[in-house]
Amino acid sequence: MSRAVTTRRKTINTVLAWSIGILIFFPILWTILTSFKTEAQAINDPPLFLFFDWTLENYSVVQERSDYMRFLWNSVIIAGGSTLIGVMIAIPAAWSMAFVPSRRTKDILLWMLSTKMLPAVGVLYPIYLIFIELGLLDTRIGLVVVIMLINLPIIVWMLYTYFKEIPGEILEAARMDGASLREEIIYVLTPMAVPGIASTMLLNFILAWNEAFWTLNLTAAQAAPLTAFIASYSSPEGLFYAKLSAASTMAIAPILILGWFSQKQLVRGLTFGAVK
Amino acid sequence: MATQHSRSAARFMMAPAVILLLGWMLVPLVMTLWFSFRRFLPNRPDIVPGWVGFDNYVRFVTSSAFWPSVQTTLIIVGGALLITIVLGVLLAMLLDQPMWGQGVVRILVIAPFFVMPTVSALVWKNIFMDPVNGLFSHLWRAFGAEPVVWLSDAPLFSIILIVSWQWLPFATLILLTAIQSLDSEQLEASEMDGAPPLSRFFYIILPHLSRAITIVILIQTIFLLSIFAEIFVTTGGAFGTRTLTYLIFQRVLESQNVGLGSAGGVYAIILANIIAIFLMRIVGKNLDA
Numbered sequence: 001m002s003r004a005v006t007t008r009r010k011t012i013n014t015v016l017a018w019s020i021g022i023l024i025f026f027p028i029l030w031t032i033l034t035s036f037k038t039e040a041q042a043i044n045d046p047p048l049f050l051f052f053d054w055t056l057e058n059y060s061v062v063q064e065r066s067d068y069m070r071f072l073w074n075s076v077i078i079a080g081g082s083t084l085i086g087v088m089i090a091i092p093a094a095w096s097m098a099f100v101p102s103r104r105t106k107d108i109l110l111w112m113l114s115t116k117m118l119p120a121v122g123v124l125y126p127i128y129l130i131f132i133e134l135g136l137l138d139t140r141i142g143l144v145v146v147i148m149l150i151n152l153p154i155i156v157w158m159l160y161t162y163f164k165e166i167p168g169e170i171l172e173a174a175r176m177d178g179a180s181l182r183e184e185i186i187y188v189l190t191p192m193a194v195p196g197i198a199s200t201m202l203l204n205f206i207l208a209w210n211e212a213f214w215t216l217n218l219t220a221a222q223a224a225p226l227t228a229f230i231a232s233y234s235s236p237e238g239l240f241y242a243k244l245s246a247a248s249t250m251a252i253a254p255i256l257i258l259g260w261f262s263q264k265q266l267v268r269g270l271t272f273g274a275v276k
Numbered sequence: 277m278a279t280q281h282s283r284s285a286a287r288f289m290m291a292p293a294v295i296l297l298l299g300w301m302l303v304p305l306v307m308t309l310w311f312s313f314r315r316f317l318p319n320r321p322d323i324v325p326g327w328v329g330f331d332n333y334v335r336f337v338t339s340s341a342f343w344p345s346v347q348t349t350l351i352i353v354g355g356a357l358l359i360t361i362v363l364g365v366l367l368a369m370l371l372d373q374p375m376w377g378q379g380v381v382r383i384l385v386i387a388p389f390f391v392m393p394t395v396s397a398l399v400w401k402n403i404f405m406d407p408v409n410g411l412f413s414h415l416w417r418a419f420g421a422e423p424v425v426w427l428s429d430a431p432l433f434s435i436i437l438i439v440s441w442q443w444l445p446f447a448t449l450i451l452l453t454a455i456q457s458l459d460s461e462q463l464e465a466s467e468m469d470g471a472p473p474l475s476r477f478f479y480i481i482l483p484h485l486s487r488a489i490t491i492v493i494l495i496q497t498i499f500l501l502s503i504f505a506e507i508f509v510t511t512g513g514a515f516g517t518r519t520l521t522y523l524i525f526q527r528v529l530e531s532q533n534v535g536l537g538s539a540g541g542v543y544a545i546i547l548a549n550i551i552a553i554f555l556m557r558i559v560g561k562n563l564d565a
């Protein structure tokens with residue numbers, strides 16, 4: 001009898017959870033569907049759900065109107081570059097904090113996180129001026145540096161959390177066997193830390209990809225990534241729903257796919273391992 | 277245990293990150309402070325730059341836009357936090373139950389987190405909230421009601437709705453992870469003892485979640501205090517949706533009054549730090565635990 005109750009409860013849970021899940025996902029689903037409609041079908045009243053003439057026309061129009069590939073490439077370079085450089089700077093720092101902790105380690109970690117609290121808008125103009133001075137405005141390298149810096153605290157924290165979980169006994173054993181600090185790092189720690197480093201990079205790539213404030217304010221034509229590409233569709237004269245949907249789908253598809261693969265890492269990474 | 281050698285090596289390895297972040301914090305901060313005491317309008321060559329003391333600060337605080345912008349900021353942050361945490365707890369508890377296709381549902385729920393803010397704001401504004409062709413207006417008309425002009429009739433609600441949609445996945449995911457670590461024996465024991473579901477929730481589940489909730493509040497506050505794209509592409513700060521961030525942005529970049537905007541920036545930094553000190557203390561405590 002208890003089995004029947006369980007099945008019934010499971011059915012109710014399933015129906016309820018799926019309804020809510022679809023409701024939450026609906027805006028994305030609707031955008032993807034709209035991207036395959038003609039403009040007339042996109043604003044049809046009543047709305048057309050699945051039975052319309054599927055077309056790829058919007059995608060080619062969007063590509064013609066603005067060079068999607070260039071924005072995409074900028075996004076890849078900026079997100080990838082800032083993640084790569086950030087990790088290279090953060091690994092030694094997180095390593096030393098996790099394995100050679102001092103009394104100030106915790107303070108330094110909290111201070112690093114507190115730089116995330118610095119409102120970007122409060123320092124926008126100085127950065128703007130520095131960028132003009134250094135010729136970095138609307139360049140990919142400038143954005144790589146800024147986005148690396150805004151995400152650096154999170155990278156350090158995530159890596160610190162992962163490194164903390166590597167048992168110290170293993171290091172001691174290696175040291176007893178006469179391994180130097182360099183050998184210890186390369187042969188003992190690195191292989192154990194690879195999964196943590198990989199998920200840190202993944203999450204930071206996603207954060208950098210979606211970063212909008214700095215990319216909107218520091219780029220114009222040359223270095224603009226997909227966040228800016230999509231903002232160009234906000235002008236009233238560009239109110240073509242199907243094309244807007246196609247552009248949106250093109251902007252989010254790469255990161256949506258990447259994000260789905262990294263949902264587990266997302267939790268550990270963003271909570272610094274404080275929630276298990 | 278750490279040797280002198282490894283300690284100096286550690287200091288050396290930490291140096292790049294610490295120096296970079298220190299520079300990233302101090303250089304623009306000092307410049308902002310400097311500008312905030314000056315008359316500085318780059319687009320107005322006729323106005324001579326110079327020291328004005330605390331003029332900018334006084335003008336910023338006494339301008340009619342200041343307090344409403346602080347209020348708007350707090351309403352948006354508070355509203356989004358409230359919605360995402362309450363719904364996040366409920367949704368996490370539901371997703372923790374046995375069901376078919378749990379993995380797929382979880383992916384559906386999480387997806388909005390990966391949508392970039394410019395895209396989600398544009399999609400909501402045009403495809404859903406547009407008063408003529410938006411899906412909501414079709415829906416309203418189907419029921420014979422007059423469509424709502426969302427972004428001008430209920431602007432704050434609309435922005436909170438968009439922001440909550442983006443952040444609910446994050447809250448749910450963190451809270452779900454926390455719920456899954458709950459000792460099920462404890463729950464079963466209380467169920468045997470005849471504790472009603474509500475008191476089980478308030479005495480066992482909620483206290484267990486408190487730490488996860490703290491972290492959700494911390495992370496979301498960091499990001500929500502500075503939401504920009506959502507307002508930039510929806511209302512552009514009109515209809516009472518001008519947050520402090522957006523007000524400063526308008527002063528600095530749109531009206532090119534860098535001195536005044538910088539004073540506003542200093543206020544924003546102070547506000548963020550008041551909230552930060554409070555949050556950091558909680559996180560610091562959780563680090564020890």
